[in-house]
Amino acid sequence: MPKPTPDMATPPPGLEVLAWARCCDLRNRTSQALHEAPLRLISTIVFVALIWTCLYLFFRTIFDQMHSRLVIESAVAIPLVFHFFFIALTVMLIFSNAVLVHGALFGRHEAGYLYSLPIAPRHVVLMKFLEALVFSSWSLILLGIPLMLALARVLERPVPFYLLFIGLFVSFVPIPGAVGLLAAWAAGMWFPRTARRIVFALGCVVGAGAFVWFVHTWRSVSTTSPEWLNSFLSRMSLVKSILLPSTWVTRGIDHAVHGQMQDAAFYLLVTAANALFICWLAVIIVAPSTLKAFGRVHSSNAPTKSRSARARRGGWRAWRGPVAGAMGRMAFFYLPDPMRRVVLKDLRSFLRDPLQWSQLAILFGLMALYIINVPQVNPEFQSWRTQRLISFLNLSAVSLILATFTSRFVFPLVSLEGQQMWLIGLLPLPRRRVLWAKFAFALAVTMGCALLVMALAVITLELPLPLAAVQLAVTASACVALCGLSVGVGALLPVFNQRNPSRIASGFGGTVNLLLSVAYVGIMLGAMCWLTLFRVRPGTGEEPGGILGNWPEAPDFGALGVVAAVILFSLSTAALALSAGGKKFERTEL
């Protein structure tokens, strides 16, 4: 047998070959998109440009308002906005990088293959880290550039400002990214079986902690005092600690805004130096034991005797299935038996996937926490104007949460069935009914959570009956519309060759669905904003709560018409999407 060709004296290849493969991949994807679906590529670019323009106009309006109306305060408030922006960014980037790196380093297929090649693990770690940074921050760049342009435009800053801003942003992103890399590695090393649960538990703790701290700080400031803003800002000093990377970036931007380029460059160098150091540290800590962590993650996936023993002993695991099944059968009694079985299958998958229900629980949990605290934060909550404002904001928040949830978890439902189409396609059940079953399941979950939160808001804010009824009816119709859209568009633009729901949701179809959902929410909220906040006729007796006029003696038919139109629009949106999706799904060949 001839000795192997490679020359062992030279260092092993890795990074440059991995980068070459990634470049080939990117080139092929672009070329494929240009040749096979140019319309899809163009529409994606148009949608992105549209979002980008809206964001620019939004930020510019905010900065214009701050600049023109609060000349003195804006000098203080704008840095605080950036402090909060970059702190929020830090937390989001840590979590998104941790999730992405965990999947990339400890996934079964690509990672397993790469570790079997003669590549130094540090090259794999570095490559996967860089990929995760790009994946996690491209949307933030989309958000950051209009923010920067709006600020520069309002303050009429020169070109070096833009370069400094980009430099600060690019230097900042790797810092939370490196923390995410360390978190993913630690989860693989010490919590290989419960990594997901740990990440989401941490997310809950961080989110709830931040909210409680903010509410506590807000409540400790008297808003009736003329000095309330300074008092509030001084209590926010924690977010301005010099040890936080967000502070370096904020100070850099602040100095750049004020034309102090030398000071801005100093903070750019501080951020860049720290970013390089922490990235180097993270890679040299993670790389030597990556294979060990990979082994632990994959060892933990195998069934253990203790797990099967627990199942044999009984307990919760033994009886939760039958109980959930019985409850599900009762909840979906109105569906024919085969459809109900599809719904129950989806319900079981949902309950057994903590990633899904925990996100819903976190979002609506935070919303409930805020609603419970509203009376303490704003003692004037019973004034009719405040009630209408808060109830409108509640509806906005719930609608946006619903749009996010349905785009992330409901949209991929049809695509995920692609793997089981050999079963679903042969069932004695029209395919269109499978779609309706998905809709019924999604509607039950989302409507259950949304109406619960809105009912809590109605009770806490002591809303008058007509306003409460409108809120609940519109929320229910929003659930119908958003679930219908996600299921319908999911059937129109499915991704049958992908098993990862997050990748399905982040693809072209998922993006279209998200944009349509946001457009629906925008139209619905526009109508509700006009009805709730602007359509007030003083002296008619409707102000204290009579959103529908003097109900029931002299109802305002105009207002009733708006509510009816919103509900009709929602139902039509769902019907249209489900009808189009159903037709496509019937014809789909797999």
Next chain:
Amino acid sequence: MSITLQSVTKRFGANVAVDRLSLEVRPGELFAFLGPNGAGKTTTIKMIVGLLRPNEGHISVCGHAVSGDQAEQGDGLAAKSRMAYVPDQPFVYDKLTGREFLQFVGRMYRLPRAVIEDRIDGLTRRLSMASLLDEYTESYSHGMKQRVVLASAFLHKPEVLVIDEPMVGLDPRTVRTVKDLFIDHVRGGGTVFMSTHTLEVAEAVADRIGIIHQGSLIAVGTLDELRAEQSHDTPLESIFLELTADRDDPQAETVPA
């Protein structure tokens, strides 16, 4: 020795997947590793290629440790550069063409560009996949992907080839070609360590056969030696069924000889 496992144990929690497994595979030998589902075949293979670490014992490939401290100090990379691994579920990058994937693997093993192209040419002709080589691998059938992955394994002429279920999804002609490739490889002094459920393939090409059951190596030897141990001249299928019969299963006792 090409592959050496010394008293290797792998536990998943309380479950012992591989129990004190000791085995030596010589250069120029095609070793077929058989066992029922969940017997510990894939776990053993993953330990040999360094993807899983044994809880106890020692593994080396071509004299280089793939487990323990020595593996972390560079021996692991030296071992990997001398072997090739084909997993049970072949991995290829969807958006690369078959040719680009093979070039990627060749560059990973530091082969000169001309050598890579030359070997790609030879292997693709032998595995009858030249016509599809410049298509994206996402459009390949399972069998075609398997052929690309097999070609990538032979590309750098490894001393040791570790393959998990090589014949799944291949048509009869390609199965024959792959068998011939294995035979040529061992005739040239190389080693093939192959896990399979296809007993006919093991019977036809293996120099030695190991049977693992519930994590323990219950039989190892040439086909004749295994037959001699069972005291009758039977096909490999019967030997396998008899050796791996589950004593808790009453039906297992009725397996015909």
